Amino acid sequence: MDMAATIETLKAQCPNFEYYYAIVDCAQDDSLYEKIQLSECQYSALLEAEASEELLRVSPHIIELRENAFCSWLLARGWGRSWAIYIASQRPIGYxxxxxxxxxxxxxxQRQSWFFRYYDPRVCRDLLPICDASQLNRIIGNAGIFWMEGLDPTTTIKYSWKSGQLECSTYLVNGDNQAIKQIIHHPDKGPAADDSDSYMSVSQSQYDTLKEGAHRNFILSLIREVSTRHPDKAKVYSQEQLIRYIEFALTQMNELGGHGVHSATCFIEACFSFGWDFLSNPDYFWVREKFLDNKSIGDTNNRLDTLFNYLKKQ
Structure with a gap:
């Protein structure tokens, strides 16, 4: 990222802590697991029990940060890509x-059991402000301060939990550390103990909020991808226009039978290449005939992938 934060940014915005950590989602990039192993930093996988090597490669890891090449690489490459959240703490790594x-x-x-992706900044930003006191004590407790990229990666967000209040502070990455602060009061539902062995419960309203947030973040990730590949075409639209067009395009893709992240990327690429209305445009009937309606290629996802590969060669 052009405006990535650094370890100095973290320490300046969260000063006077003895330890600084990253909780890294190794599933976000294939290189992360090996980089952590070679980092010369103290680290641990955050799994409940012994896990296979295959699972470790895509699991969250906590790393005690040092001012070294790995830390610089992690922040430079991962900032704005939802690789990690960061913790400023007085507690040693074992705690x-x-x-x-x-x-x-x-x-x-409905008593479902779900893996909890609290270490994804997109999830963390949506969830913390709508947690009750008991939940916040389970998530943050005495661990320290949570610090991460903002929705706009030119900003950072710091969450501090103390005395029943969540303080949310927003900074510019390259600013003067003057923060916009918001105090969020939370209802205390049940005992606020952080040492329980039971799983934290998520309410229906919280689930709905997280689901809406996940969809929004997915749309924004598609916008970033297509804007990187087609900067001149993308800049003629406002973000609000792109959101509306991509929502419409995803509905069309679903009607065709496509699904999944990669198929969405493929279909949006076709929209940028041929126009948002290409499915109904007679000038592009050949696209449907050669690719989208061609059952010899396979299912709709395979057809979209084949079309995407064709476009990359043009």
């Missing part, structure tokens, strides 16, 4: 390992 391992899963409103 944080025990604390965060208890967050591996949550219980849904």
């Amino acid at each position: 944080l390992i025990r604390h965060f391992k208890k967050l591996s899963k949550v219980t849904g409103p």
Whole structure:
């Protein structure tokens, strides 16, 4: 990222802590697991029990940060890509390992058991402001301050939990550390204990909020991808226009039978290449005939992938 934060940014915005950590989602990039192993930093996987090598490669890891090449690489490459959240703490890594391992899963409103992606800044930003006191003590507790990229990666967000209040502070990455602060009061539902062995429960309203947030973040990720590949075409639209067009395009893709992240990327690429109305435009009937309606290629997802590869060669 052009405006990535650094370890100096973290320490300046969260000063006077003894330790600084990253909780990294190794599933976000294939290189992360090996980079962590070679980092010369103290680290641990945040899993409940022994796991296979295959699972470790895509699991969250906590790393004690040092001012070294790995830390610089992590922030430079991962900032704005939802690779990690960061913790400023007075606690040694053993304490944080025990604390965060208890967050591996949550219980849904119908008693479902879900893996809890609290270490994804997109999830964390949506969830923390709508948690009650008991939930915040389970998630943050005495671990320290949570710090991460904002929705706009030119900003950072810091969450501090103390005395029943969540303080949310927003900074510019390259600013003078003057923050916009918001105090969020939370209802206290049940005992606010952070040492329980039971899974944290997520309410229906919280689930709905997270689902809406996940969809919004998916749309924004598609906008970033297509804007990177087609900057001149993308800049003629406002973000609000792109959101509306992509929502419409995804509905069309679903009607064709396509699904999944990669198929969405493929279909949006076709829209940028041929126009948002290309499915009904007679000038592009050949696209449907050669690719989208061509059952010899396979299912709709395979056809979209074949079309995407064709476009990349043009």
